[in-house]
Amino acid sequence: MSDQATVLRELASRQAPLKHKMRVISVTSGKGGVGKTNFTVNLALALADYGLRVIIMDGDLGLANVDIAFGITPRYTMEHLLAGEKSIEEILMTGPKGVGILPGGSGIQELANLDRTQLLHVLSNLGRLEKLADILIIDTGAGLGHIVLNFLRASDDVILVTTPEPTALTDAYGLLKALRLERQDLQVNIVINKVHSEGEARATYERLETAVQKFLKESLNLLGWVYEDQSVVRAVMKQEPIGISYPESSAYRCIQWVAASLSGLYLQAPRQVKGIRGFLSSLLKNL
Ligand SMILES: Nc1ncnc2c1ncn2[C@@H]1O[C@H](COP(=O)(O)OP(=O)(O)OP(=O)(O)O)[C@@H](O)[C@H]1O
Numbered sequence: 001m002s003d004q005a006t007v008l009r010e011l012a013s014r015q016a017p018l019k020h021k022m023r024v025i026s027v028t029s030g031k032g033g034v035g036k037t038n039f040t041v042n043l044a045l046a047l048a049d050y051g052l053r054v055i056i057m058d059g060d061l062g063l064a065n066v067d068i069a070f071g072i073t074p075r076y077t078m079e080h081l082l083a084g085e086k087s088i089e090e091i092l093m094t095g096p097k098g099v100g101i102l103p104g105g106s107g108i109q110e111l112a113n114l115d116r117t118q119l120l121h122v123l124s125n126l127g128r129l130e131k132l133a134d135i136l137i138i139d140t141g142a143g144l145g146h147i148v149l150n151f152l153r154a155s156d157d158v159i160l161v162t163t164p165e166p167t168a169l170t171d172a173y174g175l176l177k178a179l180r181l182e183r184q185d186l187q188v189n190i191v192i193n194k195v196h197s198e199g200e201a202r203a204t205y206e207r208l209e210t211a212v213q214k215f216l217k218e219s220l221n222l223l224g225w226v227y228e229d230q231s232v233v234r235a236v237m238k239q240e241p242i243g244i245s246y247p248e249s250s251a252y253r254c255i256q257w258v259a260a261s262l263s264g265l266y267l268q269a270p271r272q273v274k275g276i277r278g279f280l281s282s283l284l285k286n287l
């Protein structure tokens with residue numbers, strides 16, 4: 001081992017190590033029933049295909065959507081975590097392709113009303129997810145509720161799902177407006193679901209973007225679109241996501257495309273952060 005290598009290794013080890021950070025993505029919509037859960041579940045499967053470790057948190061306050069989409073029956077939910085009865089490892093379930101599932105139950109609602117001890121318990125449990133996954137996707141449920149907005153505010157990325165339907169677009173705009181008042185730096189990614197053509201997707205996006213630019217003075221990002229596809233309806237009946245039952249379907253291909261650009265986005269940041277220091281550390285390990 002050369003002296004120079006020793007000095008360099010010394011230098012590199014003095015720098016703070018690159019901390020692995022889990023990216024938190026919230027999937028939301030203004031109006032209910034636009035396809036969030038279907039999109040979330042299949043996005044997780046598509047990201048898993050790209051080698052990313054993904055956990056889905058079912059943040060929907062109503063029905064346990066994610067469980068139903070996967071056809072699983074959870075024994076424990078976030079409710080048990082919040083009550084301090086179970087740990088995050090005990091409620092975490094493993095779905096197809098190793099995708100982790102955190103069933104919501106009615107627990108999410110209680111997140112807003114925790115005392116300090118409970119909050120510390122929940123935070124330390126959620127913190128442990130960092131070791132288990134690269135991406136946490138939260139299916140937030142629809143609307144302008146306090147908890148949904150909190151999730152969105154706290155996330156690294158927000159994906160807003162809408163359909164071309166005028167009411168869905170109006171509600172999407174309403175959600176964006178509420179969000180803008182809270183957090184100005186947030187870039188919202190749009191997915192247009194149930195479209196019949198790329199042209200329809202782009203025209204829908206432009207309608208939303210024009211209103212947002214004009215009245216909210218913000219720009220959006222069109223992340224992708226998903227075709228209206230009977231495979232989705234069949235998969236819902238079978239309680240098996242299209243990523244498993246119809247991986248060749250046009251809807252799943254659209255979601256794979258979104259996953260490809262998302263994983264590209266995801267890989268970009270750590271590479272920049274790592275920089276020359278990380279490069280040197282890796283290099284020196286092999287000397
Ligand atoms: N791309 C698609 N093509 C055809 N049908 C679709 C598509 N996406 C969703 N659907 C239909 O819409 C229904 C609602 O989808 P989903 O449950 O994912 O919506 P959601 O936004 O999660 O609803 P909620 O707000 O109630 O949680 C599905 O049961 C399915 O039948």
Ligand SMILES: [Mg+2]
Nearest residue numbers: 036037060065
């Ligand atoms: Mg849902």
